[in-house]
Amino acid sequence: MAAISLLNPKAEVARAAAALAVNISAAKGIQDVMRTNLGPKGTVKMLVSGAASDSFILIARASTAQDDMTGDGTTSTVLIIGELLKQADIYIADGLHPRLLAEGFDKARAKTLEILEKIKIPIEVNKENLTDIARTSLKTKVHPNLADVLTDICVDAVLAIKQENKPVDLHMVEIMEMQHKTDIDTQLIKGLVLDHGARHPDMPKRVTNAYILTCNVSMEYEKSEVNSGFFYKTAEEREKLVQAEREFIDQRVKKVIELKRKLCNGTNKNFVVLNQKGIDPMSLDMLAKEGIIALRRAKRRNMERLALACGGIALNHLDDIQESQLGFAGLVYEHVLGENKYTFVEECKVPLSVTILIKGPNKHTLTQIKDAVRDGLRAINNAIEDKALIPGAGAFELTAYNELMAFKDTVKGKSRLGTGAGAFELTAYNELMAFKDTVKGKSRLGVAAYAEALLVIPKVLATNSGFDAQDTLVKLQEESRLNPEPIGLDLTSGEAINPKEAGIFDNYIVKKQIINSCSVIASNLLLVDEIMRAGMSSLKG
Numbered sequence: 001m002a003a004i005s006l007l008n009p010k011a012e013v014a015r016a017a018a019a020l021a022v023n024i025s026a027a028k029g030i031q032d033v034m035r036t037n038l039g040p041k042g043t044v045k046m047l048v049s050g051a052a053s054d055s056f057i058l059i060a061r062a063s064t065a066q067d068d069m070t071g072d073g074t075t076s077t078v079l080i081i082g083e084l085l086k087q088a089d090i091y092i093a094d095g096l097h098p099r100l101l102a103e104g105f106d107k108a109r110a111k112t113l114e115i116l117e118k119i120k121i122p123i124e125v126n127k128e129n130l131t132d133i134a135r136t137s138l139k140t141k142v143h144p145n146l147a148d149v150l151t152d153i154c155v156d157a158v159l160a161i162k163q164e165n166k167p168v169d170l171h172m173v174e175i176m177e178m179q180h181k182t183d184i185d186t187q188l189i190k191g192l193v194l195d196h197g198a199r200h201p202d203m204p205k206r207v208t209n210a211y212i213l214t215c216n217v218s219m220e221y222e223k224s225e226v227n228s229g230f231f232y233k234t235a236e237e238r239e240k241l242v243q244a245e246r247e248f249i250d251q252r253v254k255k256v257i258e259l260k261r262k263l264c265n266g267t268n269k270n271f272v273v274l275n276q277k278g279i280d281p282m283s284l285d286m287l288a289k290e291g292i293i294a295l296r297r298a299k300r301r302n303m304e305r306l307a308l309a310c311g312g313i314a315l316n317h318l319d320d321i322q323e324s325q326l327g328f329a330g331l332v333y334e335h336v337l338g339e340n341k342y343t344f345v346e347e348c349k350v351p352l353s354v355t356i357l358i359k360g361p362n363k364h365t366l367t368q369i370k371d372a373v374r375d376g377l378r379a380i381n382n383a384i385e386d387k388a389l390i391p392g393a394g395a396f397e398l399t400a401y402n403e404l405m406a407f408k409d410t411v412k413g414k415s416r417l418g419t420g421a422g423a424f425e426l427t428a429y430n431e432l433m434a435f436k437d438t439v440k441g442k443s444r445l446g447v448a449a450y451a452e453a454l455l456v457i458p459k460v461l462a463t464n465s466g467f468d469a470q471d472t473l474v475k476l477q478e479e480s481r482l483n484p485e486p487i488g489l490d491l492t493s494g495e496a497i498n499p500k501e502a503g504i505f506d507n508y509i510v511k512k513q514i515i516n517s518c519s520v521i522a523s524n525l526l527l528v529d530e531i532m533r534a535g536m537s538s539l540k541g
């Protein structure tokens with residue numbers, strides 16, 4: 001009698017084998033949905049939970065956690081969990097207890113992490129290494145020639161903001177969308193793009209060699225004091241007060257103009273004011289007459305980024321302002337798109353804050369590129385933090401299977417089958433592959449198919465690229481036996497390649513997270529021996 005039914009006789013209970021069957025079929029189902037998503041030739045899918053089964057949610061959550069923690073590897077997570085449960089299904093049908101399988105999974109996990117440490121390639125943080133990892137990640141998200149454009153943009157962006165011995169703050173890479181032209185017009189601005197423009201028709205639209213004054217000082221007429229009656233008795237008094245207010249504001253603007261004249265007049269230098277507070281029409285007029293570009297109501301976040309991009313400091317008052325407090329930009333210009341005005345602040349000397357301006361013909365493209373750019377930036381940052389890369393194209397998975405297979409024979413007792421579930425079939429695989437050649441006719445593929453389920457990553461990469469998984473895997477296995485270096489799959493030719501030479505890499509932290517989460521989730525699903533879903537409450541009156 002299930003414990004729950006003591007509490008709620010109407011609860012539905014699926015026991016033991018039925019519970020396991022529910023979990024395994026859910027894992028298979030989600031794997032089938034996601035398998036065509038893998039690799040540069042994969043499609044794009046979105047996981048929504050909806051009224052899904054608990055195991056589906058558990059797997060989807062593992063995939064989401066993967067994305068939150070590393071920004072990559074979500075599809076591989078789903079595929080490997082599905083594969084682990086598929087293999088488990090076969091052994092449990094033969095009477096093996098799930099507990100032993102789970103123990104084997106855990107041993108395989110620990111061993112695979114050791115293999116990961118061994119296979120990782122330490123790297124210098126330089127443009128070439130970061131380009132490889134960014135390209136590999138981006139090519140799985142967008143079409144190849146856009147991936148190449150985005151790769152350079154992402155690498156240059158991170159290298160621009162990276163400061164010696166400080167972690168990279170990806171927030172200093174602003175991503176702005178502009179629904180305009182085509183996706184390959186996306187560009188990196190080594191500076192800022194503000195989504196508004198100068199508010200006076202006579203202000204210049206484009207200046208070079210510009211001093212940048214960023215401030216948070218009101219240059220507009222504060223009406224509040226004047227309208228409150230207790231300050232003045234007669235119209236003359238009111239007039240005097242208005243004058244005084246105006247004078248006060250004018251003084252502020254004059255300080256800016258004096259500094260501009262001192263620094264720029266007689267030179268090829270210009271002056272730009274970016275104010276977080278307001279600038280009233282009379283102040284704008286005074287600034288326009290001096291050929292100053294002035295923007296008002298700039299976003300607070302942009303004030304910080306302007307200081308990082310152009311140098312200088314954001315000022316809260318204009319008393320004795322001087323050159324050392326100003327930033328500098330080689331080029332400032334206004335760009336009008338439809339009814340939107342943008343101000344570009346470019347050619348900054350040491351831009352510690354940059355902007356990736358995403359262009360595209362429609363909202364969907366813009367969103368897709370934005371997601372891809374975020375993934376690319378994360379992949380680059382992971383590589384910088386890991387100071388290492390993992391050979392990609394399924395090479396890690398192939399190497400792990402070969403090493404796990406050898407490791408399996410050292411594991412005592414039946415739990416080794418569990419070890420094998422990650423790679424036991426590889427022993428079977430190789431033995432069966434040898435055996436297969438002695439079996440004639442179509443049945444030999446049936447034998448190989450049983451074994452090939454092991455190598456889900458290279459296998460799905462092959463199928464997504466239109467190659468026959470069996471033939472491909474046989475080739476890869478042969479190569480990996482003959483070659484000391486990890487061997488991966490060339491998705492164009494279907495042949496074996498050395499991913500290191502091909503520049504196809506994965507992030508170390510991504511693979512590490514996949515190894516840990518897949519074995520835990522698969523074991524949890526295996527060890528579920530009761531699924532209880534509360535029925536209608538019998539307690540209802």
Ligand SMILES: Nc1ncnc2c1ncn2[C@@H]1O[C@H](COP(=O)(O)OP(=O)(O)OP(=O)(O)O)[C@@H](O)[C@H]1O
Pocket residue numbers: 037038039040042071072073074075076077136137139140391392393394457461488489490491504505506
């Ligand atoms: N050019 C390539 N040739 C061969 N394999 C590749 C290539 N580019 C990427 N891969 C492989 O594809 C796999 C990653 O594919 P993909 O990025 O679609 O899935 P994921 O990272 O698991 O999930 P997601 O990126 O959707 O979070 C990695 O194993 C990687 O080595």
Ligand SMILES: [Mg+2]
Pocket residue numbers: 072073074137140
């Ligand atoms: Mg990926």
